[in-house]
Amino acid sequence: MKATRKPRARPGREEDAPGFAARRIAADMLDGVLRRRRALDELLDSTTELATLEERDRALARALVGTVLRRLGTLRHLLWPLLERGLPPQAPRVETALLLGAAQILFLDVPDHAAVDLSVRLVQADRYAARYAGLANAVLRRLARDGKAALTPLDMPMLDTPDWLMARWTAAYGGEPAHAIAAANGVEPALDLTVKSDPEIWAAKLDGRVLPTGSVRTIAHGAVTALPGFAEGAWWVQDAAAALPVHLLGDVRGRRVADLCAAPGGKTAQLAAGGGLVTAVDRAPARMKRLGENLARLSLAAELVCADAAAWTTEQHFDAVLLDAPCSSTGTIRRHPDVPWLKSEADIAKLAGLQRRLIDRAVMLLKPGGTLVYCTCSLEPEENERIVADFLARQPSMRRAPLTAADVFGCGAFINRQGELRTLPCQLSDADSRFSGLDGFYAAKLVKG
Numbered sequence: 239m240k241a242t243r244k245p246r247a248r249p250g251r252e253e254d255a256p257g258f259a260a261r262r263i264a265a266d267m268l269d270g271v272l273r274r275r276r277a278l279d280e281l282l283d284s285t286t287e288l289a290t291l292e293e294r295d296r297a298l299a300r301a302l303v304g305t306v307l308r309r310l311g312t313l314r315h316l317l318w319p320l321l322e323r324g325l326p327p328q329a330p331r332v333e334t335a336l337l338l339g340a341a342q343i344l345f346l347d348v349p350d351h352a353a354v355d356l357s358v359r360l361v362q363a364d365r366y367a368a369r370y371a372g373l374a375n376a377v378l379r380r381l382a383r384d385g386k387a388a389l390t391p392l393d394m395p396m397l398d399t400p401d402w403l404m405a406r407w408t409a410a411y412g413g414e415p416a417h418a419i420a421a422a423n424g425v426e427p428a429l430d431l432t433v434k435s436d437p438e439i440w441a442a443k444l445d446g447r448v449l450p451t452g453s454v455r456t457i458a459h460g461a462v463t464a465l466p467g468f469a470e471g472a473w474w475v476q477d478a479a480a481a482l483p484v485h486l487l488g489d490v491r492g493r494r495v496a497d498l499c500a501a502p503g504g505k506t507a508q509l510a511a512g513g514g515l516v517t518a519v520d521r522a523p524a525r526m527k528r529l530g531e532n533l534a535r536l537s538l539a540a541e542l543v544c545a546d547a548a549a550w551t552t553e554q555h556f557d558a559v560l561l562d563a564p565c566s567s568t569g570t571i572r573r574h575p576d577v578p579w580l581k582s583e584a585d586i587a588k589l590a591g592l593q594r595r596l597i598d599r600a601v602m603l604l605k606p607g608g609t610l611v612y613c614t615c616s617l618e619p620e621e622n623e624r625i626v627a628d629f630l631a632r633q634p635s636m637r638r639a640p641l642t643a644a645d646v647f648g649c650g651a652f653i654n655r656q657g658e659l660r661t662l663p664c665q666l667s668d669a670d671s672r673f674s675g676l677d678g679f680y681a682a683k684l685v686k687g
């Protein structure tokens with residue numbers, strides 16, 4: 239890689255330019271995901287500098303990171319041919335700045351000159367990358383000149399989905415559904431809320447709508463904590479699909495329910511709000527702390543146990559057990575666009591081992607006649623259908639209770655041939671694409687005895 243001529247020197251420091259801080263923080267978070275393989279949620283929680291930004295810039299930093307991760311394949315596809323000598327391996331900030339600049343030029347409402355200028359400044363501000371500022375300037379100007387027309391011939395859902403994932407979804411669901419899943423993953427999802435009561439009233443207050451499944455869906459601007467009803471604990475954030483597994487347990491009023499792998503507690507809150515006597519178990523202390531805080535805000539109660547659910551024992555037996563097993567999360571890519579770039583096939587095999595141990599322990603906690611709901615937010619059969627089929631083969635005391643459309647608010651498309659819940663991100667479509675989709679969730683209802 240040849241060092242190219244630096245662009246015209248600017249007076250003042252890079253970091254003083256308006257909008258630079260949001261780009262620099264976005265670049266650091268992107269490097270965290272792409273180079274240090276950290277989960278985006280973790281980075282959003284631990285990047286304290288985000289709090290120093292104005293609300294508008296904070297939203298911009300998040301949008302920048304989300305857009306680059308959602309469009310990573312497309313952006314790299316368009317950038318690489320413009321880099322005659324490839325990317326300098328010793329200066330990763332060059333690629334990060336190019337991705338951010340290209341995302342703004344092609345997908346965000348940012349003037350091209352600002353997108354180019356701020357990306358060049360990002361390169362200049364990094365001591366390993368600074369000598370490539372001229373290169374970044376030339377590449378982004380070229381991209382801006384060609385404009386959005388460059389996107390027209392591209393199959394963006396294919397480009398933005400790693401081959402191994404597309405191959406798996408094609409094998410599991412067929413070519414067209416796999417493509418539709420990938421396309422749905424490219425759309426930033428709306429905010430879904432589970433309300434304690436009065437969904438129509440809250441939908442009106444939040445400028446949203448009530449979905450067929452009872453969740454309230456809205457397009458949020460600004461912080462969730464500032465929305466009506468947050469402080470008084472009228473609702474909690476939960477994807478419409480994530481709210482379905484608890485409904486499969488039916489009326490939980492006065493029943494003892496173990497919620498395994500419970501944090502941050504979306505399903506615990508549903509169970510407690512439904513009148514269940516809930517014991518919530520999770521092994522992550524920080525996540526359990528958050529679960530406790532969430533329940534306190536919602537004025538709901540549960541017994542909290544911080545333990546490995548694959549080893550946890552107790553004297554009591556439960557009427558129902560909900561096991562929301564840790565998984566590859568490939569059904570949540572709309573909300574977690576880092577997942578395709580962080581997970582691998584090896585993770586799926588490893589998680590399946592843990593899921594088997596957890597479901598074997600879950601059944602020991604159940605009373606005869608009790609109900610076990612096993613669920614994950616993964617699209618991968620090895621973590622779902624296969625776990626349950628193998629479990630039923632190992633556990634003659636358990637049988638599957640096949641689900642029907644009536645179990646899921648009449649949404650028959652959510653039930654697979656075995657009578658299990660299977661939602662896909664491309665379902666629940668709406669003429670307004672911002673209101674479309676839901677997480678890919680799997681759940682099976684299993685009864686003891």
Ligand SMILES: C[S@@+](CC[C@H](N)C(=O)[O-])C[C@H]1O[C@@H](n2cnc3c(N)ncnc32)[C@H](O)[C@@H]1O
Nearest residue numbers: 499500502503504505520521522546547562564
């Ligand atoms: C999919 S999340 C659960 C989401 C939660 N049920 C909800 O509705 O908000 C999976 C959880 O499993 C927890 N976990 C992973 N392995 C575990 C284990 N062996 N025992 C208990 N919890 C575990 C993680 O800490 C994480 O909080």
